[in-house]
Amino acid sequence: xxxxxxxxxxxxxxxxxxxxxxxxxxxxxxxxxxxxxxxxxxxxxxxxxxxxxxxxxxxxxxxxxxxxxxxxxxxxxxxxxxxxxxxxxxxxxxxxxxxxxxxxxxxxxxxxxxxxxxxxxxxxxxxxxxxxxxxxxxxxxxxxxxxxxxxxxxxxxxxxxxxxxxxxxxxxxxxxxxxxxxxxxxxxxxxxxxxxxxxxxxxxxxxxxxxxxxxxxxxxxxxxxxxxxxxxxxxxxxxxxxxxxxxxxxxxxxxxxxxxxxxxxxxxxxxxxxxxx
Ligand SMILES: Nc1ncnc2c1ncn2[C@@H]1O[C@H](COP(=O)(O)OP(=O)(O)OP(=O)(O)O)[C@@H](O)[C@H]1O
Ligand SMILES: [Mg+2]
Numbered sequence: 001x002x003x004x005x006x007x008x009x010x011x012x013x014x015x016x017x018x019x020x021x022x023x024x025x026x027x028x029x030x031x032x033x034x035x036x037x038x039x040x041x042x043x044x045x046x047x048x049x050x051x052x053x054x055x056x057x058x059x060x061x062x063x064x065x066x067x068x069x070x071x072x073x074x075x076x077x078x079x080x081x082x083x084x085x086x087x088x089x090x091x092x093x094x095x096x097x098x099x100x101x102x103x104x105x106x107x108x109x110x111x112x113x114x115x116x117x118x119x120x121x122x123x124x125x126x127x128x129x130x131x132x133x134x135x136x137x138x139x140x141x142x143x144x145x146x147x148x149x150x151x152x153x154x155x156x157x158x159x160x161x162x163x164x165x166x167x168x169x170x171x172x173x174x175x176x177x178x179x180x181x182x183x184x185x186x187x188x189x190x191x192x193x194x195x196x197x198x199x200x201x202x203x204x205x206x207x208x209x210x211x212x213x214x215x216x217x218x219x220x221x222x223x224x225x226x227x228x229x230x231x232x233x234x235x236x237x238x239x240x241x242x243x244x245x246x247x248x249x250x251x252x253x254x255x256x257x258x259x260x261x262x263x264x265x266x267x268x269x270x271x272x273x274x275x276x277x
Contacts, residue, residue: 127141146158
């Protein structure tokens with residue numbers, strides 16, 4: 001272990017990101033999508049990454065497991081998960097981390113699910129890859145996962161295809177797939193944006209309950225102050241590739257310090273109410 005000064009004073013973070021830089025394209029025209037991001041996520045917490053469209057939230061989330069689109073590349077920085085330097089891992093090791101210690105869910109469950117495979121087969125695939133004790137007989141674990149994400153009649157549902165499920169159900173299936181590897185960190189990129197408000201609240205509540213049950217941390221990427229108010233423990237505000245403010249949820253809603261954070265509030269006609277949980 002490297003003995004940098006903050007290792008000595010602060011408790012070890014689950015995820016530690018320092019100076020992360022991601023560029024898209026090269027030369028003069030390169031977009032600095034992520035421009036020196038620092039983050040610390042503690043075990044079990046919900047850490048919201050908040051900011052307007054195009055500020056670099058998804059690029060930040062994707063670069064943590066090196067899942068960048070063509071033309072994008074990590075120029076520098078450090079991403080350490082529980083002592084493992086993810087940016088230095090060989091690709092084959094990295095593939096075990098994705099869906100293993102790091103689960104991921106995205107905005108559009110329909111594009112992430114395979115339309116010609118039953119949901120049970122898709123969850124089983126993740127179980128086989130990331131949960132060795134259940135590798136040979138994944139079915140009991142599949143049913144357990146479907147039950148954990150609140151899908152009624154899981155045995156029957158596991159034999160259905162994605163088009164037979166509602167949007168909220170599909171997102172629950174995506175969460176089940178992400179949970180198959182018993183992640184320490186779940187990266188959720190706008191997980192409820194495509195859902196209507198009632199279902200959105202249910203899925204956020206589910207994530208919170210799962211988090212309590214499993215102890216996983218969640219990096220929740222969102223542009224929605226209401227979502228932050230509902231579930232975040234801490235908030236980082238991103239603007240033009242940089243994090244301009246990090247605060248506890250209560251301190252943030254009591255009054256963001258950075259001008260951009262204030263602007264976000266001003267653009268919300270009705271402030272979300274921040275209630276105790
Ligand atoms: N596939 C891509 N090719 C080229 N440029 C991209 C690509 N994806 C994103 N970008 C650019 O990278 C920057 C950061 O984009 P990113 O997707 O991270 O934003 P975001 O904060 O997630 O936005 P949103 O809230 O709309 O999802 C933007 O300037 C965007 O135009
Ligand atoms: Mg995005």
